[in-house]
Amino acid sequence: MDWAQIWEIAVTPDNVPITALLFLAPFYTWYGLRQAFANDRLIAQLEASPEMAKTHHRKVQAWKPGWAREVHTWPYLLRIEFLALLIVTAILMVWSITLDAPLEEPANPNLTMNPAKAPWYFLGLQEMLVYFDPWMAGVVLPTLIIVGLMAIPYIDANPLGAGYYTYRQRKWAIWTFLVGFLGLWVSMVIIGTFIRGPGWMWFWPGVTWDHDRLVFEANRDLPDLVGITSMAGKSIFGGFVSLLYVAGAGWAFHKLITRPGFNRKIYERMNILQYVTMQLLLILMLSLPMKMLAKLVFRIKYVWITPWFNI
């Protein structure tokens, strides 16, 4: 267990925020969900007793007589914000005094760094390059991510949960978000920072980053695995497999969203356009973990090979 290696990666000034992310992401997820569960308990309480509902409204803390109905921003909100400001300032001061911005050697176009890593916000894309070809990983999927994020307000047919934390009323959205954000974004960033070493090889934490490490990884394409050699055959086979995946994923998501309970209600409120858009986006989202599985576990590189694109 090479602790020095872990330490070296963790305290590289560029990586320090990501090290912080390791703690902050789970913490705030927990913090938010804790509030959401508390709210859910309150909601359940209020739904159970209509009397309480009249007076308690939807508050995190039950209102008690003698309290003001509303409190002023100044001073009550602002003083809390000021405290937060002081604390954040102190953290920033300490951070900037202790960690200097790195000034590395002069750029040498003949000598690329190994590993040559993108900044953290692109590490997810760089990781995707392992599983998809540059067209997909660098252009199509990022575009679809952005388009998808923009589309969320339009396909979100759930009127509840706006303005307060809740888990029960927003299960679908929360799960989609957690899988997409923590699973497909934050974890990619963390893999890109801590796991990917020289040569973009996989180094478990504690393993020294050896530039001379040699691994044997014979990746194969799915059509080759099955024995198809002609280009036409590959295209058709790949299309078929992809279609199978889309169908399978679509059926699975349909099953999920039509489960009795809240999800069903959302489903019934969605119009066809919203539904189709949501399905498409979810299927595309799922394709990344599927491809990761195929590559990392089954060593399958491409599934659909055509003269114009490979997936």
Add this chain to the structure above:
Amino acid sequence: MPETPTPEPDPVVSSSLSRALLISALVVFLTLVWGIADETFFMRPWKRYQSRFVDKYTAHLKRLQPAQAQGEEGIHKTATYQKLAQQIEEAKKQAAPQRAAINKELNESIRPRLESLQVKYQEVRSHIAALTYELETAGGEGSKKSIRADIEEVRKERHDLDLVKADGSGGVERQEWDFAEMEREYDRLKQRRAELQTEVIRASAPVSALERQRDAYVKEQMTGLTREQIQGLLNKMDQFPSDIKQIHVRQIDLVDRCESCHLGTREPVELTKASLGEAVFAGHPTRDLLKIHNPERFGCSPCHNGNGVATTSVIKAHGYYKHWLWPLFKQENIEAGCQQCHVREIVTDHAETLNQGRELFRGRGCNGCHRFEGFDREPELLQAARQQMRQIEMERADAEREMARTFQKIDDPKTPLEEADRLKARADQIRVNANRMNERLEQLDVQASNLMREVKKIGPSLKEVRVKLRKEWIPVWIKDPHEFRQTTKMPTFRLSEEEIQAIAAFLWQSGVEGKLADHPMGNAGRGKELFETRGCLACHSVGEGDKLMGGTFAANLSRVGEKTNYQYLVRWVHNPRERTRPYCALEKKDLGPADYAKAGKPFRFDLANAVCPNDGYTLQVQQMTVMPSLRLTGEETRDIAAYLTTLKRPEASYAAAPYLDDPQLKQKGMSLARNYGCAGCHEIAGLEDEGRIGTELTKEGSKPIERLDFALFGHPAKNEGWYNHKGFFERKLKQPDFFDQGKVRTQLERLKMPNFHLAGPEINALTTFLLGSVESQLPETFHYRPEDQRRDIQEGWWIVRKYNCMGCHVLRANQPSVFMTLPRYQDPDWKEQLPPQLVGEGARVDPNWLVRFLANPALSESDTNRNGLRPYLKARMPTFTFSEGEVDKLVRFFMALSSQATPYIQPKLKLEQLSETERTMARQLFTSKGAPCLKCHATGNAAHDARATAPNFLAAKDRLKPGWTYRWMLDPARIAPGTSMPSELFRREGTRWVFNGPVPDSFKGYSKDHADLLVRYMFQFTPEEIRRLGGGVAGN
């Protein structure tokens, strides 16, 4: 009455955040304080260094002052100083009245009057000037006219002035002047003031001259600074500003802030670590270097490396962190910084470690595998010359074809006349061009044949193994040369038994066949004496371990009798350049008698007959060794060879090696020889055109660290702190297969570099050299690339190193030749037998003579078994068979070292003609009992010369320069310390030099310089004069 329950306070409204706010505010404040402290204190360590320096330096100076003051007092007490001080007093007294008068007038009359006039005058003058400006820039004639009128008005205006009287009484007079009058008076006063000031200076001139003399005297006598100078330094320390001290050299974007902490670097006081207690404040050693390389132009980091810009910590400033690619050179490698600009040189002054590194690189044969720009240039230059020749030949062929076509057209009757004329002119032009090409070709041919002679190999030719070596010895040697001969240049390869056998078999079978002449055995006893006195030991050595005697330039011969046979040794010692078969580079073949017979020629080849019988190509007719011929007689040669065959270990035995004749091993051996790069150092049949197998090292110091293969040692190196070029080179040189450790590799995949058994200081020297071999960041104008005489010095050293001149001769001050270290020459009687020292040779000899001497040191075609100039020396100046280019470079080298003008024009004609009386006088002095000349110098008379220990005088007029000869006679010890020529042969009498002993009567009344007389006498020797002196025929 029931109490209303006290309402629970609303936590949002009632909670007091004051404690949290207070604590966090304090924390923020503390971080602010921390930030400020970090910025002003922690990140600026140089402030602490500077304050410590001021304190310590002030204390040091205060300690120094009394001692210096005392020294100064001592000088003040000396007679010279007292005399000067007295003279100054007298001069001052003399000048005093005049000065007083002038000053009186200046201070009492001129200056006060001027001051009182000045203000008003200048005011009016500036007014006029402003109006004049308006006039110049005014638009129309009308406005110009009005401005002119204004100016006139201002000029005419009268002003009241209270002027101090001109008579010096101090009174004031009132004047009412206009501008013209003021101007007149003002100019007059100023002129008078200037006159008076010049007069003052003139009057004080003798005083100031004497004062300057006095100060110069004090400066000369004083060691270190005067009390006043130290006081000046103390004042500087008092007002010392605490700031970054930086050197900024604009044209190379260099900023060096080293002196912000290294404050003692250029202080006029010599500071060592002990002086101020801290190494950082020590002064720069070798101040000469700072004079040559002014830090204001070169900065610090071009020579020392490191991060000149950094000031936040010692590690950052010295560049010892991961991202600074040019860390500070350690003390032992400091001379690496010289290499990037002095890249042309193999000897650089003040850089002995670097010189040693370069010499090791050259001498140990690193160049055989690793190319390095500048080393072993001859083969590349030869190739370039040949290529150029081929190209010019093609161009010439084109030109001739064009000429033929042109002539065709001229002869064609259809061509009009004007056209024909034009074509004729064109044909002439082409002819002239073709001729120029011929000239160029001829020169290139000369150059190529010179270069052929200059190409040398580091190791002996392996084509000769069949005639030279004992076959059983070969595999023993290849297995571990170091075991057989500790001081050998040849490194130890890591070969398996099969590989050794294959290579040995290949070499044995590829050797040329030849017959050696059959000589009778010589006398080994005489041979030993000859070996130790003829000069062999200047390059070779005998004895092992601490009994080693002789030079390390060439092989140690303690066991040579075990490997080679008598007949070969005879041929070799007689003329090492003789080879069994000549080599034709075009056919890539060693020619034998059969080839010559086919062309109907006898099997004869030497420098005069070097043409290939098959294709006319120039043959390689010499062994490519630097070993020269010592022009020994047959008997001497046989004796030495006999002695050498006795040098062996009697108990040594060699296993039989029948596999050497196995033809199946030959091919394998050849590919192995190719793989291990044997042809880099040796001439091997079939591998003459092989390239070098190692990496080029010309810019190895600049190689990115990622490209140096640390193999499995990358992380340990990083952890232990040697992950840098120095760490790599040192380990590699110490154990070349160091980085193979732990690797799983087949024999052929392993690192090939063999082990050179280098000692610690040698490794350091080579590391210094390699660390300095970088892609220089400085522009070309900073590199040391002189095109004048200094270039000749650079070129000359390469040849001096190549042929080991310093084995016999002293060329630099304080450099002992190998001869001087031999036990035999420690005996004072043998000191006279040392070869002459060559410091100042350029000033001493006529370069034309030197050219002849270097080409043939016997200075005779018939009598070669001798030294042409010093036949009395037992050591023999060898015939090196230099190429013309090498002789030229050597002669220029000596001339440049002595700053002699080229070309040299003999001033013989400038010497005053000797009258007959003078000739007689000179002869009488020469041969008189009082003059020691003929006691040592040879005259050509065999009987006399048997006891001679100095050159023949007849040689002087062709060999020496008269100016040097004159200086030599007056003070030989200054020119050649330790020479046997007596000093103080002459003494000064007025403006001339006079012989310092009894002079013959004919000298009475002779008023001219005696030394000059003797010089003229020597340079105007005639053969009959020599005979008169008692000589026979003197060889020259």
